[in-house]
Amino acid sequence: MATQTALTLCTQSNGREAEPKHFVCGSLDKLFTLTLDMFFIVGFDGYFKQLNSICEKTLGYTTEEFLSQRWIELIHPEDQPAMLERLQELTTEARTVQFENRYRCQDGSYKWLLWNVAACQDEQLIYAVARDNTECRRAEAAQRESEEHFRLLVEGVKDYAIIMLNPAGRIVSWNTGAERIQQYQASEILGKHISCFYTEKDIELGRPLHGLEIAALQGRFEDEGWRIRKDGSKFWANVVITALRDEDGRLSGFVRVTRDITERKLAEQELQQAHDELEKRVAQRTAELTRTNELLKQEIAEHERTEAALRQSKARLKQQAQQLEAEKQHATSLLGKLQRTQAQLIHTEKMTTLGQVISGIAHEINNPVGFIYGNLDYASCYINDLMRLVELYFQHYPQPAPAIEAELDAIDLNFLMADMPKLLSSMKVGATRLRQLVLSLQNFLRTEQTEMKPVDLHEGLDSTLMILRHRLKASEEYPEITVNKEYGTLPFVECFAGQMNQVFMHLITNAIDVLQASVEPGKPNYQITITTGVQDMKAALLEGKTPEKIPHAVIRISDNGPGMSEDISCRLFEPFFTTKPPGKGTGLGLSISYQIVVDHHGGQLTCVSEPGKGAEFVIYLPVRQVALSASLSQCA
Template identity: 50%
Template structure:
């Protein structure tokens, strides 16, 4: 609650107390008026009682009829003087005297609640309302005990209460009016004084409050202009001094903050440049290492393939002639056996010693096996050359299925059964997919990295007895304008918390010495940056892992920029 409200509430409370005191005083005056009316009624009853006692004491010889007649004269006299209804009853509520003479001698039956009877019994005056044909709205009466001067109750005196009350009220009315006017005046004066006092106090306090709010909102140039010599004036002076000090401190702090902000900005810019330089350096380092690695590997593979290719081609080419020559020689031997069935003993001994029949039967089989082996060597050499792609290093159309098959041929030794695990089964589900424009050698590198990781994951899962039948599934399909290749294994899977870091440089989950953390990172760069595609990992613990490659079938803008 505000101070002005508190002051007004206090003054209003004082005014209310004044009004309450006035009301209590007026109520007391009314009670006094009632008391005076009751006293007058008791006085009348006492006078009549005194009359009756006097008549009984000094006029004992007078008859009851004469005494009642005399009492009736007193009632009539009082009625004429004060214009009030008056009647007297005995203890049995028989009317002894009344303004209405016809009622004398009858029983009082208009007292429904027996108020008169109760007053006769206990002597306590009572007021009640009597309804009659003469007074359809009712008339208020007061019953007072009718006693002798010796205190003996012989009946009751019933008077009209309203005139008595009005007469007493007229006496107290002036005091009531004066009391009410004084209370009302005190209340108005208290309210006016309280309003002026609260206004004189609350106005400067409101100025101070508004200044404090403005100061809290940052308006440090706020000042108050209160020139009074009281405590509020001293408070205003202290506030202005505090505002001056606060504004000075704020200016100093703002200058320091600006200087610090400039230094922080410069440092952040330097750190950002360092971070960017570090990223570029790491990226360049990875590319250099991988380029050197793949260049060396490609040169080695290409050199070996070239060196093997020449003698293999020589052997494979001469095997055809050797087979022809051998068939001719065998035909000549058969002709000799046909036309000279009985050769010389020396020839027969040589025939038996060398088992010419077996040689004739086995030599063609041997030449066929040699041709198959030479053909197999030629296929391996061709796969090595396809994988190295030194003869097709530029961006051109290539068959991805051919690259996958050559990669699988190179990794055949790792797919075979080992001492500590069974053979890894490879299921190829190739769909209809045209040749695409890509860097064939780099795509083979991606296939090599993904298949090598799948083999490592299957070996680890088999050692943990989580994968009794290791399997790699390779599927391909065309989705819209993209070639999509999926390489899936049934190993132990990859936890979700590390899936987001799989393609980060140097991040690896393998033991020390078994991985560099660059394979997936380089594969991601080849797919996304070189070919404008996407590489995604889908895996759940215990459900294996699936790597999805999607690249445009035709060269996009990103791939064209890579070519440039």
């Protein structure tokens, strides 16, 4: 029966025996029932003859259901040709074949099975062992999908050069940010050594290999220095190298992230230069005061020597001694005044330098705005007088000369006289808004604050809204966004005003971006709501003590946009995480805001959102920064 092959058993049914036979006996029967793999015995007629209990548990069929159908009927139709091809090999030689296919379960789903099959021609039987490989398949697919997502994420980053290196330091991947910063195309740079980005001096000092060696030993290496672009130009770079290792701990390569910080470096150098100049001027002033102080000390010493000499004739010169004592006290007073003046001059010098930029801008804008605003009323009066004069001319000279009448038609005098007051009124409104904008900028740019001070948070919110007014107005592309200000009663809050204004700017700008990105035809309105108030929040104190309630200022900034899922809202404050399209956002705004509120002010910043219900950001700030520390001291 050598011609009755595995191909025959899968394509024909030659009848079945009335009762299944048990083909395994003795000690092999225990192995048959105890193995964790599925074990099948199939006749050359294509029907199952015997199977173990793992088959029922894995595929869901009962033994009777297995024995009532042919093996080939449960294989996925797309996998049957490949299976038949592998089984055909059993007819040519005595061997074991392996293959993988999808097998239908009792509930209609399919599982991936890995088969080991051998045939016994004498017994007209096929012995098959199968292992469930479904989870491995799913894990492989998930890993491929994760790797593809990571590749797309890296390729989409434009502000950072993210490249992969092999263990020898040669480039194996190149993203969009690398093309923008380094100017190389991927085809030009792949396979080259990382040292091509370093200056000749750095290469001579061995710095490219030094960074890789440290990253390999410590896992990470960070450095800053000059780097070379394709055109030979230099830029100041921040470089982070991270070592990659496989499951066995062997070094498989490196990830190198480069950021162009040339502008920041130049700004730091300019700031350092200004600081050095200020220190130099302070040192000069201090030297002058020191010389004056020395002269005063010398005078005092001279007076003391004179007093000692005059004591020898105390009876005769008592009056002179009293006078010298008065002079001594006067000189000491002068010395104290000079020392206080010295400290005040140093402080005034620093404060003057810090306030120059903001005061200069405000002064330069306020002067022309004040001139325009102050003359608009006079211009309005003059024009009204001229318009009344023109009306008197028409009353007394109703028939002007032809040349005048032609000119009147050309300039459309009626329209001009009706529109001129409106024009002046709009100019006055514009000048008023410009003055308000200058005031808002002065309130917003409080960068000189070096310590926390009581601040009116409503003033910071209003200044931020004034600066963003142009984005709230309707345009050809976007509808108007309405801002609802539901301000409660807020006390002055101790904080860094400039930093908190940055937080307000980030949150309101994000709300505007979300609403403008979700414009839908027919949607009636787009709104941002700002609510403020005070709430007592519990603060945990020392162990064993009752928590005390601390007053907090609460600022809620919400929108009626599309909202977001919980997975996204949980990651909002991670650095570099953004839901905006590539090039539209860096993913740093909310991370910086979180650091300002939580780390700098001891507050809280949370986000509450659901799909279709908008988003709400809530800021909790302690009204007094010393409240918690004072409570701890009392408990102690």
